[in-house]
Amino acid sequence: MAGTDHAPPPFFKRGPAPLALLTFYIAISLALFVVDLRLRSLDLLRQSIALVTDPVQRAAQTPGSLVDHAGGYLRGLHDLLDENARLKQAQLQLAPNLLRLEHLEGENERLRKLLAVTEREKANGAVARIMYTARDPFSRRIIIDKGQQSGIVAGQPAIDEAGVVGQVTRVFPFSAEVTLITDKDQTVPVQVVRSGQRSVVFGLGSGQLELRYIPANADIKEGDLLVTSGLDGVYLPGFPVARVVSIERENSYAFARIRCVPVAAVENFGEVLVLSPRQPQPPAPPESPGRTGNTGAPSKAAAK
CATH class of the missing domain: 2.40.10.340 (Rod shape-determining protein MreC, domain 1)
Incomplete structure (x- = not known):
């Protein structure tokens, strides 16, 4: 039969030894490292790879950045609401004092004007x-x-x-x-x-x-x-x-x-x-006897 003329394939294919492959790859890596360190020959390749991979990196970082920004926004909003509540509470607590202060300022102004009136009019x-x-x-x-x-x-x-x-x-x-x-x-x-x-x-x-x-x-x-x-x-x-x-x-x-x-x-x-009550006015001075009669009489008496 024709099928019996071919020998079966080997069960394992043998290649280079694993130790030899490891040694080869290490040698190539060291050579590339030395060449890049001495000659800077791979900078262009590195820049090209970075240019290609940068959008991919940014796209990969976008979900994390969005989560961080959302968390910061929520924390800021919560802090802002708390601060607003504290300021409103402080405003309510200070409102009576502020209103009282305004009233006291007006009262002091009126009292100063009252004192000015007494000084101006010489009144007590x-x-x-x-x-x-x-x-x-x-x-x-x-x-x-x-x-x-x-x-x-x-x-x-x-x-x-x-x-x-x-x-x-x-x-x-x-x-x-x-x-x-x-x-x-x-x-x-x-x-x-x-x-x-x-x-x-x-x-x-x-x-x-x-x-x-x-x-x-x-x-x-x-x-x-x-x-x-x-x-x-x-x-x-x-x-x-x-x-x-x-x-x-x-x-x-x-x-x-x-x-x-x-x-x-x-x-x-x-x-x-x-x-204060007004001081009683002094009584009018009594008229002199010479004024009750003829106005010419005192003159004659004075002449004598």
Whole structure:
């Protein structure tokens, strides 16, 4: 048979010995190492391989970089949210103090103005804090925290840094009641600064005042400033009281109807200055006997 003429293939193919191959490869590696070290002949090959493999390396590093960036972003977002929460909490904790500081700054400014008023007008007084308003809705009264223990007496005027606020009408041991000039039962003798016209301003109970007993043809204009005349013996002269806002003149009435608004912050703020009572004016000197008779008599007596 034809198939029986061929010899079977060998069971193992023998090649170079493994030790010989290892020695050959080591020798080639050492030769390449020495040649590259001495002649730098493989730099171009190395650069070419790096140029080809660089995009592959970058693509392989992309998932790890994305994971790192995502982790950093999430950590930063978490830290930012925590910091924002802490800042909001700190802001809420400091808000009352900041609001209180603003209030105290305004209060100190008003107190400085009150002291400036006393120095300018040569007046003495005590600063009092407004505790609350009277419960009667038809009156304009306030309660202050100074009373008999602080030397407050009925009749003392109360002012602020802008002008007259009212007058003490009732005194208690540790508090006092001040009737505002806008109360319907309160009157203040005033004088027009521009013309010197004297009159009396009455409260209307609605936050405004009315200047009465002014003739219809009197020299008074809108915007005129009214100050205390000092004729009542209660208010020192020269304190601002109100400003004229409207004038109504009718031929059928002898007096003009003049509306005014208070200059002082009558229903605002929280402090007033209660002025000390005015010193009583010395009595007028008695007239000399020579002045009661004929004016010529003293001259004749003096001539003798």
